[in-house]
Amino acid sequence: MINTVIANMMPFMPKSFVRFFAKRYVAGGLAEDAFLLTRELNDMGAVTTIDLLGEFNEDPAKARATVDMYKHVLDSIKEQNLDGNISIKPTALGALVSMEFCTENITELVKYAHEKNIFVRIDMENNPYTDYTIDLYLKLDAEMPGSCGTVIQSCMRRTLDDLKHITSTSSKANIRLCKGIYKEPSDVAFQGRKEVQENFMSALDLLFSKKAYVGIATHDDVLINGAYDLLKKHNLKKEEYEFQMLLGVRSELRKRLLAEGHTLRVYAPFGEDWIPYSIRRLQENPAIVGSAIKGFLTGGR
Ligand SMILES: Cc1cc2nc3c(=O)[nH]c(=O)nc-3n(C[C@H](O)[C@H](O)[C@H](O)COP(=O)(O)OP(=O)(O)OC[C@H]3O[C@@H](n4cnc5c(N)ncnc54)[C@H](O)[C@@H]3O)c2cc1C
Structure with missing residues (x-):
């Protein structure tokens, strides 16, 4: 309350x-703040995914400026030999202008990153963009295998169906699994914490059984402990999954996961x-x- x-x-x-x-x-207002943070985290054994803040943008010029800024981020990751990738959002890249414009912008960025051998995560926004995001991910993954991945939210009632579709379409799916941050209606999303947790575990089990690469994106001990059990059950090696956390959240958990030898990626947003x-x-x-x-x-x- x-x-x-x-x-x-x-x-x-x-x-x-x-x-x-x-x-x-947030890392700070400038891309350089995200690079410094990435260096700092790399020195601690963690990796990052860099995100330029500013979604739900209706201005095509701003969407193009976002493409340019992400190219600068990709150039800098390469030049500075940073261990990081990028996370992008359709509504930052023109989805509110037109889906065609957004698809052009995202395709351009994924190609640019792929040439530099840098992975792109297409974040999942609220439910009007779910189908679009999954379809675009699968299209780009087919054209440039291994170039990109997307995000699936365990709060969504459709999640297990989406994962069955993704894992039967992609030869090597790459999925960040999280609970989902957006407020969604009850016919679309589970509203109870327990249901969301149970769906997360079912989704993770399904992903591991289909040999997908998963970014386990949670700070919830119930889910982290459940993930440990599934890692054992599926006999996964450290390079076959990663944990992901938000910057500024549960630094003691981050240290523990790193000490245990897991790959740990920190979401590093920057921007004005x-x-x-x-x-x-x-x-x-x-x-x-x-x-x-x-x-x-x-x-x-
Ligand atoms: C790397 C990463 C990427 C993500 N990408 C997306 C995405 O693309 N789309 C999407 O919808 N959602 C995304 N999310 C957000 C996610 O869906 C959840 O909203 C968020 O992670 C909180 O859920 P939780 O599983 O950590 O559980 P919670 O129950 O919310 O948190 C567990 C515990 O973590 C701590 N904690 C959680 N959040 C905070 C905070 N902000 N500050 C301080 N402590 C906190 C608290 O101690 C809390 O008890 C992402 C999350 C991560 C980690």
């Missing part, structure tokens, strides 16, 4: 107050759009306000 109240008041609060909640979650992004995230999931306060008190990015 108190979290919801604070989250809804965020747009009216001073920038410095919003920064208190937001700063631990950090305030609207953070406020939106807090409003979409007010529980994060409580987590942020808890995270702040326990310290560490």
Whole structure:
């Protein structure tokens, strides 16, 4: 309740107050901040996926500027020999302008990255974009195998069907599995925590049984422990999966996963759009306000 109240008041609060909640979650305003963070995390044994903030954009010029900025990120990853890849969002790359325009932009970026041997993750947004994102991923994966992957959200009722389709279409599916951040209606998504957790475990079991490469993207101990059991059950080697975490969340868990020798990828967002992004995230999931306060008190990015 108190979290919801604070989250809804965020747009009216001073920038410095919003920064208190937001700063631990973003690398900074510039691409160079994301490169520095990647270097820092690489030195600790972690890898990153770099995300330029600014989705739900209706301006074609801004979408093209996003393509250019991502090319700069890809060039820099290569030149600076950083261990990282990129995460992109359809609504940042023109989906609100037209799907054709968005497809052109994403295709251009995936080709550019593929030539540099850098992987692209196409993030999953809210349900109007689910079919589009999966179809585009499968098309690009068929044209350029291994170039890209997408994200599947365990809150969605359709998840297991989507995964059966993906794993029967792609010769080597690459999926980030997460719960899903967007508020979705109850006919589309499970609303209960337990159902979302159970669907996550069923989805992970299915993905492992189909030999997909999975980014296990969660900070939930129930799911991490469940993943450990499935890693044993499927007898997976360390290079056959990775754990993924958000910047600023549960740094003690990050250290533990690294100490155990798992590949650990940190989501590293940057950009000037950090305030609207953070406020939106807090409003979409007010529980994060409580987590942020808890995270702040326990310290560490
Ligand atoms: C690498 C990565 C990429 C993602 N990509 C997408 C995507 O493409 N599409 C999408 O819909 N969603 C995405 N998500 C978000 C995801 O769907 C969840 O909303 C988010 O990870 C929280 O779920 P959880 O499994 O960590 O469980 P939760 O139950 O939410 O969190 C478990 C515990 O982690 C801690 N925690 C969680 N969040 C925070 C926080 N913000 N601050 C401090 N502590 C916190 C708390 O201690 C909490 O109790 C991504 C998540 C990750 C890790």
